[in-house]
Amino acid sequence: MNNVVTPGSRPTFAKIGAWLLVLSAIFMALLGWSASAYYVPATCLLLQAALLWRGRGFGLFKWIVLINQVSGIVLILVLWLGDGLGTTKLDVAGVALLLNLLCGGPLMALLGGAMLPALRKGKRLFQWFNPQFA
Amino acid sequence: MKTRDLSGALLSALSALALAADARAASFVGTVSLPDGRPAFGAMVSVFNAAKNQKQTVYTAADGSYAIVTPYAGRLDVRARLANYDDNLLTVEATQEQSSRLDLRLKDFADAQGASDALSASAHNARLQWKSAADRHDFVSQCNYCHQIGNSTTRAPRSHDAWLAVINKMEGYLAMVTRAQGNRFASALEKGLDGQPAKATHDYVATEELSRAKVEEWHLGDGFSFIHDMDVAADGKFYGTDEGHDKLWVLDPRTARVEAIDLPESHLPRGGLFSGMHLAIGIFTGSHGPHSMAQTSDGRIWITNALSSTLMSFDPANKQFKTYAVPGDALYPHTVRVDKHDVVWFTIVASNQIGRFDPKTEQMTVMRLPSNGFFRWLTDMLFPTLLRISSWFPDHALLLDFSHHRFLGYTVAAFPYGIDINPKDGSVWYAKLYANKIGRIDPKTMEVREYDTPMSGPRRPRFDRDGIFWIPAFDEGGLMRFDPASGRFETYKIPGVAPGEYETPYALNVYGPTGDVWMAANNSDRVIRFSPATKTFRNFPSPTRVSVFRDFSFTKDGRVCTSQSNLPAYAIEGAVPSYLCIDPTGGARDRAALGAATQAPASTGAAATGPT
Numbered sequence: 001m002n003n004v005v006t007p008g009s010r011p012t013f014a015k016i017g018a019w020l021l022v023l024s025a026i027f028m029a030l031l032g033w034s035a036s037a038y039y040v041p042a043t044c045l046l047l048q049a050a051l052l053w054r055g056r057g058f059g060l061f062k063w064i065v066l067i068n069q070v071s072g073i074v075l076i077l078v079l080w081l082g083d084g085l086g087t088t089k090l091d092v093a094g095v096a097l098l099l100n101l102l103c104g105g106p107l108m109a110l111l112g113g114a115m116l117p118a119l120r121k122g123k124r125l126f127q128w129f130n131p132q133f134a
Numbered sequence: 135m136k137t138r139d140l141s142g143a144l145l146s147a148l149s150a151l152a153l154a155a156d157a158r159a160a161s162f163v164g165t166v167s168l169p170d171g172r173p174a175f176g177a178m179v180s181v182f183n184a185a186k187n188q189k190q191t192v193y194t195a196a197d198g199s200y201a202i203v204t205p206y207a208g209r210l211d212v213r214a215r216l217a218n219y220d221d222n223l224l225t226v227e228a229t230q231e232q233s234s235r236l237d238l239r240l241k242d243f244a245d246a247q248g249a250s251d252a253l254s255a256s257a258h259n260a261r262l263q264w265k266s267a268a269d270r271h272d273f274v275s276q277c278n279y280c281h282q283i284g285n286s287t288t289r290a291p292r293s294h295d296a297w298l299a300v301i302n303k304m305e306g307y308l309a310m311v312t313r314a315q316g317n318r319f320a321s322a323l324e325k326g327l328d329g330q331p332a333k334a335t336h337d338y339v340a341t342e343e344l345s346r347a348k349v350e351e352w353h354l355g356d357g358f359s360f361i362h363d364m365d366v367a368a369d370g371k372f373y374g375t376d377e378g379h380d381k382l383w384v385l386d387p388r389t390a391r392v393e394a395i396d397l398p399e400s401h402l403p404r405g406g407l408f409s410g411m412h413l414a415i416g417i418f419t420g421s422h423g424p425h426s427m428a429q430t431s432d433g434r435i436w437i438t439n440a441l442s443s444t445l446m447s448f449d450p451a452n453k454q455f456k457t458y459a460v461p462g463d464a465l466y467p468h469t470v471r472v473d474k475h476d477v478v479w480f481t482i483v484a485s486n487q488i489g490r491f492d493p494k495t496e497q498m499t500v501m502r503l504p505s506n507g508f509f510r511w512l513t514d515m516l517f518p519t520l521l522r523i524s525s526w527f528p529d530h531a532l533l534l535d536f537s538h539h540r541f542l543g544y545t546v547a548a549f550p551y552g553i554d555i556n557p558k559d560g561s562v563w564y565a566k567l568y569a570n571k572i573g574r575i576d577p578k579t580m581e582v583r584e585y586d587t588p589m590s591g592p593r594r595p596r597f598d599r600d601g602i603f604w605i606p607a608f609d610e611g612g613l614m615r616f617d618p619a620s621g622r623f624e625t626y627k628i629p630g631v632a633p634g635e636y637e638t639p640y641a642l643n644v645y646g647p648t649g650d651v652w653m654a655a656n657n658s659d660r661v662i663r664f665s666p667a668t669k670t671f672r673n674f675p676s677p678t679r680v681s682v683f684r685d686f687s688f689t690k691d692g693r694v695c696t697s698q699s700n701l702p703a704y705a706i707e708g709a710v711p712s713y714l715c716i717d718p719t720g721g722a723r724d725r726a727a728l729g730a731a732t733q734a735p736a737s738t739g740a741a742a743t744g745p746t
Contacts, residue, residue, distance in 0.1 A: 035541065090463065
């Protein structure tokens with residue numbers, strides 16, 4: 001039982017990550033005051049911050065990060081190289097953009113990119129979410 | 135293709151009768167005086183035809199005299215109008231083959247409200263109080279974009295919330311304001327347009343030159359028509375693009391016959407690629423959005439279809455259209471010009487691109503222009519995608535909830551707008567409305583070089599014969615002269631018609647033989663002529679209130695023509711759009727033709743049935 005991570009022993013990486021997610025959520029919410037679609041990534045970022053802070057819902061947290069990353073990459077690739085897709089190019093880009101925003105948007109992409117390595121099995125965030133494997 | 139003759143047999147018969155009977159049918163001479171009896175200088179005397187779908191106007195000389203020859207006959211309205219005075223409108227029964235003497239006296243306004251109602255929009259929007267120059271600048275840029283603010287339909291008193299709703303509606307047409315700006319604009323509009331009469335003394339600076347001019351107007355379409363550009367074609371006919379209804383309005387000025395020609399249908403929904411925006415129901419019924427025109431030497435007219443992102447040719451000989459898709463993510467093909475090799479060049483405003491089309495090979499090339507900064511690059515990258523997402527939910531303008539212009543303003547876009555060909559070297563030049571730049575494209579290498587403009591809002595520029603680039607500065611009420619050889623700008627501020635009022639020069643064109651620059655002054659109902667030799671501005675007041683003019687073109691005999699294109703058209707005085715031509719010497723010709731009659735003291739052939 002010595003390996004169980006308790007809230008009192010919340011790793012610094014998780015604390016910093018959670019606070020960065022909260023700050024990102026606040027920033028997105030401020031944008032949402034002008035353009036309401038940004039409330040969606042703001043909400044997602046807040047959810048991610050809560051999950052990370054509490055160390056709960058690893059699967060959800062990880063899938064949100066992954067979908068955010070993949071949709072962001074698809075969006076960039078399609079806009080950059082997708083002229084061959086014809087009129088469907090913008091449909092694909094549109095779905096990718098919506099998915100990306102639903103999963104936290106560009107700030108989630110930046111933070112998620114930094115967190116992904118730590119979510120791998122045996123790494124710090126994996127252990128924080130999954131103390132039973134620590 | 136469906137063709138509809140809107141003029142009908144009545145108009146044709148009237149025109150034919152008038153022309154055949156006597157070129158001098160309904161000719162008038164006389165004077166216009168002020169209420170105190172002094173001569174009225176620069177007053178407009180307009181004669182409306184019996185059907186009231188055409189009118190001709192001359193301006194009085196310093197002694198108040200005028201002479202006008204019209205092709206009209208029958209029961210005609212004759213109106214005297216001068217800024218700061220009330221109209222005098224008479225109805226006369228004009229017989230043919232005789233000129234009539236008609237002396238008209240202007241009236242004082244019955245009350246302050248009447249005086250206010252007669253003022254151009256510039257007097258009303260001058261009452262808006264701005265907390266910062268930046269807000270005023272951005273208001274001019276975004277809220278005067280396609281119509282006047284301060285005319286009878288846009289100056290009605292509204293609450294702050296009602297103005298916010300109006301601004302939100304305008305955003306559905308792509309007005310780009312931040313939420314904070316929207317609030318500040320709504321406050322200024324609520325306080326400034328409070329229903330109290332505006333007070334201003336307008337001075338259009340009458341000149342003898344003005345009294346030598348004559349204006350002709352032809353109404354066409356209806357209150358929901360959105361006739362954007364009008365162009366004089368090689369056949370002498372006037373062609374106008376109805377951006378809302380996907381029509382070409384063709385007028386033969388010799389017969390006054392009007393023909394409306396429908397564009398072929400597209401597979402796109404109402405609003406075309408912009409169906410996701412909140413386009414006005416009734417005004418925007420089509421999906422192509424024909425916008426601008428240019429003619430190649432084979433007679434074909436090339437039309438940029440803004441809403442369907444297509445280039446379309448129209449052959450006046452057989453009235454056949456042919457459509458060419460603009461490839462890629464192109465959004466809103468805008469102004470089109472043709473170079474000396476008959477290659478068609480056009481700006482693509484919303485996706486920051488330039489199109490090149492060779493009609494001989496039917497090859498089209500689309501080139502992305504420099505983005506001019508990170509946020510504009512972001513717009514270039516994402517705007518087409520956001521518009522596509524919006525199109526999944528028609529008429530909801532979902533784009534507004536995503537776009538970063540909502541917190542950064544309209545400067546997140548570059549907006550390549552006007553375009554022209556340098557006659558000296560064939561290079562292609564464009565103006566970026568929101569990035570405040572002009573650019574040169576080498577037509578062989580497609581190399582681009584851009585220059586910052588000293589005034590903001592470069593809109594629809596033109597070259598003169600000497601290769602000087604003349605650029606209207608919409609946001610600052612100015613005119614810019616750019617010499618590509620030296621790379622130097624000169625700037626000129628357009629005088630307002632009263633202190634504290636601004637001007638919104640939308641487009642211009644340069645008349646080759648004289649080098650005069652003719653330009654739209656859409657805030658104060660006038661066309662302005664700038665003479666480069668003397669560096670002077672001359673006003674030609676519009677006989678029609680609420681004048682928003684678009685592109686200018688010239689007839690072979692030197693008339694300066696444009697379209698009356700306020701959006702919506704029902705806000706224009708008379709409630710319909712029109713084609714308008716200024717003949718700088720037409721008034722002088724009428725005076726000469728009626729020279730003998732102007733000496734005659736007695737009136738003949740007309741019976742005044744209105745007050746004098």
